[in-house]
Amino acid sequence: MFDILNVIELEPFLLSFKLAAITTVILFILSVPLAWYLSQTSSRAKPFLEALTALPIVLPPSVLGFYILVALSHNSPIGEFFEDTFGVRLVFNFTGLVVASCFYSLPFMVQPLQSGFESINKNMLEASYISGKGKLETIIKVALPNIKPALLTAIIVTFAHTVGEFGVVLMVGGSIPEETKVASVAIYEFVEIMDYKSAHIYSAIMVIISFLVLLSVYVFNSKMKKVGV
Template identity: 75%
Template sequence: MFEKITALELTPFFISFKLASITTVILLIISLFLAWKLSQTRSRYKPIFEAITALPIVLPPSVLGFYILFTLSFHSPIGQFFRDVFGIKLVFNFTGLVVASCFYSLPFMVQPLQSGFEALPKNMLEASYIAGKSKLSTLFRVALPNIKPSMMTAVVITFAHTVGEFGVVLMVGGSIPNQTKTASVAIYEMVEIMNYQGAHLYSGIMVFISFCVLLLVYIFNRNQNSHLGGLS
């Protein structure tokens, strides 16, 4: 067993983890402000923005992947702009995977954060505003320290979801060794050539990693709840 793991090609896992790490950091920065805005606004257009944010959850990966691929390709104004101005190619490379993953995993970061913000006592935020703190200061000094379980859940689920991406990753990045061939794509290719032993090994590692990630979330949230219960 250990000989098989030693001989295993680990590059797809490194690409998956690198992609998930970069995507999670980018989405955390973006989603903090987006989730905060959604949680605080009373606009009648709020459901529209929430629906747009959650759209990747219900859209088939093939549909989402197709539109992202078209948008980032040279056939679209956006793809042409990045090629002509910055000399950047946004499809079939790692950069394109990051962009696609940010779209695909956005709701998994936004929704837990928004729920955490909306669960905060209103008087806590109002007291901050009365004390003269700005909305930005209230976000970072009052709101964020009090939604640690929600933030942990958002970060971990986004990371795990990105690691397991397949359809969008395959359409936008293809399967270029050492560049865009992630672990999920590698498993798909092994099944195609009927290398079930390799597919079992890769899949087993992914199941183990996913379980450990979720276990950490539940342990962290349980400890946080126990701590809050002790304070009360």
């Protein structure tokens, strides 16, 4: 037991959780209006927006990471603007990881929220509008409270998915201790140097975390179905 504790460095895990927490908060703020729009619109552009939003699910992480790296590098207009104006580099640091993670985990936040919004009784929304509530107030006070299972699924799965990122974060952030070396990158480096003992320990921790996260989602959703929420 003590031998295992000596192998584990907490920093990669803490960095992974910090990245996941920040990414989840940002994506929640950005995804609620996007998911609401997609759930309510009948625009011809809807399939295009849905496909664009879901693209990170099917796109190889290395491909997505490469294009994010190119888009955020100092040689790009975006990277040059942020570095010259704010003195902030967007690659090979924690800021770059947050930006990349927001792109990579976007569908895991948007899709559950969209499904939840689409399941709401339209009469409930109409009643909210008739009572004088605007769209923003309707979303906050009517829609979100009535999609608790979808809301929890979106938040927890986004968090867990971000914790487990590898290809995108390695491409955009590299492996800088206490800056971009998250748990998944640490596991990769252990395997590279054939330190399978440490790789097993770190991987086991990630498996346990992932399982507990998913278990909590299914247990909560099961309870919500029983009470009719």
